[in-house]
Amino acid sequence: MKLTITTAQALLKNKNQLFLAAILLSLTLLTPCFSLAQQPAAQAQKDSEIIAIVGAKIVPVTGPVIESGSILIKNGRIADLGPNISIPAGAKVIEAKGLTAYPGMIDSYSWLGLEEISGVRATVDNRETGRINPQVKAIEALRYDSMHIPIARANGIVAAVVAPSGGLISGQSTLVKLDGWTNREMVIKESLAMIIELPAIRRSRGGFSGFRGQQPQVTTEKTLDELRQVFKKARMYEKRREAARKNILLPLPEFDEASHFLLPVVKGELPVIFSVHADKDILQTIKFVQEEKIKAIFYGVEQGFKVAKEIKEAGIPCLMGSLYSLPPVWEDGYDALFLNPVILNQAGVKIAFSSSSASAAKDLPYQAAKAAAFGLKPEEALKAVTIYPAEIFGVDKLLGSLEPGKTANIVLADGDLLELGTKIQKVFIDGKEVSLENRYTELLKKFEQREANK
Amino acid sequence: MNKSLKKRQPVFIRALAPTLLGLVLIASLFFPLSARAGSPEVKPAYALVNCRIFPVAQPVIEKGTIVVRDGLIEAVGPAAKVKIPEDAEIIEASGLTAYPGLISAHTNLFLETKEQAQPPSTPEDYLAAYTQPAEPKELPWLKIIEKLKPKKETVEAYHKTGITTVVVAPSEGIFEGQSVILNLNGDEINGMVLTQPWALHLNFTTERRVYPSSPMGTLAFIRQKFYDTQHYSQHLQKYRQSPQLLRRPEYDPFLEALLPYVVDKKTIVFQCNNLEEIKRALKIIKEFQLKAVLTGCNEAWRVSQDLKSANIPFLVTLDFRPPNSSVYAQEGQAAREKAEKEIYPANASNLAKEKINFSLTSFGLSESNFIKNLRLAIQAGLPTDQALRSLTIEPARTLGLEKQLGSLEPGKIANLILTKGELFDEKTKIVKVMVDGTLFSYEEKGQ
């Protein structure tokens, strides 16, 4: 709290006072619940300041590893990097000997900012009621000061897809950087992709057959038929609206919410992230995507390995669901989820890993390493949390690797980025060093004092 | 037992004669086959001649005669050695084979099957189902005989499988209640009774929303009830000895019902739906020194050594579906189907290989599935003579009726079946069935 206020005072000079008052007020309101989940502010820096990270091992991801080199940051961008960079006078030098510089990681599917404590409904904002909700936008509920964000950041994650879930059309996901004073300040792509959730694989194993288990199983085939109708209606709606706009004598059709918000999808402007799982369902969805001429990304894809060739031919990238689950079908083998990304990657499918979580968003690097343990090349594992997601989401000009001109999202680690024991020493987002303090470190500090006082 | 029945009959008739007469008249109009209640029926003496005989207790007789009189077998033997009585109605049975009537020592015959409560499908139903007060189904005092409504069609359907004697057991709750042994001689319940009650039936199931709701809770619940029965009995005994200065034990219908089984060691039947339940039952039986029988047991081969050393009689259902707990049910649909086709049908033959005695039952199966699965068990290696024994003399022993049933021997009850072809062959038809000396004919037209 103290830190926040000081930083706030520092900012008071050049920022709108009213705005700050609002922030302070909201902070005070949130204090009882989340006093420790404060937003570590970007350190005040002059835009023109040059930062030089020197003596680091550099893993640019898109180029060869530089055993020892420097990175120059200017205006939030990487100005230059290499083994022999001359450091301009007046540059703020960050000595990084013994550290490795990586591009910050991108979580391809998360609930960061939409879910604080999963068991407390008041803190959960990721599932709207109902089945067809293209109108809801993750960005509009995103809690910029979620306690999970600084923790994810302290593990080297700098950007994340935040996705709504539930129902059939869950809403619009967003791509954000993990820094900002408001939800809007975090935006990289406000509306990234529509989330559509197709039926899950019915587990062959028993388990708790509660109320949910008794719901009749809807097939993917039927669900896709339903979607066809919804899309068709949206096209028809647009056609009539367009005609009415041109011809005042034609009546304007009544407002149709679903059709209205699905327009960018049916026009092929907004991609759809399809949550799709079984091999047969994947094939049907490929067909659907091709017929409907929409941009698609697959998510989940647990049985993708069985149809890797077809996915590759369709050119659809795949976001892995959490590998922290059991294979939905016993016959696939105990390691099916671990081998899935390996096989997809070998087949030439573009893959990216995800945490599929808020509280476990920090585990993104370990998801990638898990696949590496089962045969994915470590370089590919690293790409699947950096440049591949950047490419999949169309932000590879700015994110996903260390290259001159790209946004300076840089992580300095004391070891391999995906390794469990590695400690992240510094994180830069948009060229600014961000605080690595978080709820863990703050609570630890607080109770270390108890020991110290004894 | 038989004596007391005979004694009671006249009193019974005197009291109810007018009504009964009317009932009998009406009944005889509709059910010509039914054994007539109350009035000692004069049945013909039969001589089944020229048939092949599987007496079970003795070697096969290639061409023999069976004489039946007053519901009992009078003589069995080769044609040359058995004299046909003058008054006997001769049944020409050349080309037919005679076997003792089969015994299924566990069925739910004649039970009004309640509509299986459908799981709630709407939130409203769900709420309703969960807000109704939960009630346990524990009714150890239940005598299933009181719930039975014998039906001619069911009797006939059973006859066609060769079954002439059944145990009818209750089927709900953990302490399910008390079973009865019936001869399928008609549809008049009292005339069918062989033993009433036979045994107390226990199932390791769980209650919904009331204690016990888990397998471990069920075990604790059963044990506690057994301990309580012992204590109750001790208390009653003490009270009888010195009623002064002792608080009288409070009447407890639950424990009263258990007294004959836990203290006086009448038979308790444990339903064992998987191998672990067999082990659990054996443990409890040993702990409380019970007289017990196991039933279900379609995973018996997996615990054959335990069963062998425990030496507790057990009944094996021909239901081949792997229990949910089994590994075969967890490894996917294909594995489950394979197990049902290949592994579980070999249960009986595996037991036979280890020289373990058991009885087969039709529990959980329709009549047609019983026959079908019996043949599958034989295909899986169960020798036919073993199959026959496990449906005749073995269950007769387990039911304490080995002197009356289970083989074709003079003096035993005339329960027998006549088949065209060997009993377990695919095309074999059962053409005649005799139960308690009453003859039922099932020859199809054109035969």
Add this chain to the structure above:
Amino acid sequence: MTRKLKKTGLIISLSFLILFLLSATWLLAGGDLLIKNATILTVTGGVITNGDVLVVNGLIKQIGQNLAAPAGVRIIEANGRYLMPGIIDTHTHIALSGTNEGTDAVTPEVTMAEVVNADDTSIFTALSGGVTMVHTMHGSANVIGGTNVVLKLKWGKPSEQLIVKEAYPTLKFALGENVKQSSGTLLPGRPQRYPATRMGANALIRSELLQARDYMAAWDRYEELKKSKNPPANLLPPRKDLRLETLADLLRGKLVARCHGYVATEMLEFLNLSKEFGFKIGAFEHAWEAYKITNELKAAGVGISVFIDSWAYKMEAAEGIAYNAAYCTKKGLLVSINSDSGERIRRLFNEAGKAVKYGLTRDEALKLITINAAKQLGVDRLVGSIEVGKQADLALFSQHPMSAYTRCEMTIIEGEVYFDREALIKERAAASTKKGDLS
């Protein structure tokens, strides 16, 4: 001629019989193995590179270099891969037919050892992550649950052969949100179960234990009267009550409490109850706020069995910090990492590996799932490290087990191989060629 043939036939079949009997006894006695050229993480005795481990009759006979295999003993070539003691999970609910007897808040009469399901495929899943032993427990629906059981994951063996009789007998307690049923929906017409507060939970435990004391006294009085010269005519033994029997065993010190607790207050108050009644606490389960009360836990000698960083799933887990395990270890508490899940169990080594990030060395982190866990379960003289004389429960990993890039290759219990990835892959390949499956 024919007689002679018969005789030879007899001899042959007899020798086969003898061979069969010999091999059968060999099986019964536990496995013999020689693991060669491994990087041995002994846990208690440092790291041995290029080391061999000789297993005879299921026990570790020799650890060293260039050991020779006795004739006929299977040799496993480790090729420098990492051999560690089998992983021990101190808190799971796998391999059971049932988790909670949730209809009553107090059910110590139920016994998890009686509902072990050796057919549960979770056993295989756990083996695939190098786990050889689990403390499988009653759930946390009740303030006082049932008695738990420790199992060795001998996949394919009958349930009774899985039970580790040498382990501490433990009784499950639970506090906080689960027993308050605070996340459940209250249905109209159904009263909320007592206790609905942490006050109630503590009060309930106290009352139950007071009752157990009375129960013990009643039996003592009965025994005394029975032994007296003139026992009263109306003397009747007390009713045997399985619930109170178990609680009496706790008070007699025959059972150790394992208490599910999250927040500092409830753990402190449970410590107070244990002092009040003189019962032993084996460990606190989950113990998310243990870092706040390390002094008290240390003084009481009570360890914790925790997640590394699975948190914020309910209110009482919202102050669960990933530093908990490492910090408490440094403060001298006995800490183990558990899975509490049929899925997380197969990556328990990854969970322990995270402790390195939060301040432990790899060697220290490894202890969280081996020797520390063994100590908490009372089996550290049998398992938990690679030492001569201990049971050969071992796991072979492709890389250091505390690395994110590692994979379990083989899991061995008492010298018998229960999981072998290489063999499994061969089987798969064979099956797919048989099927004509080209994928």
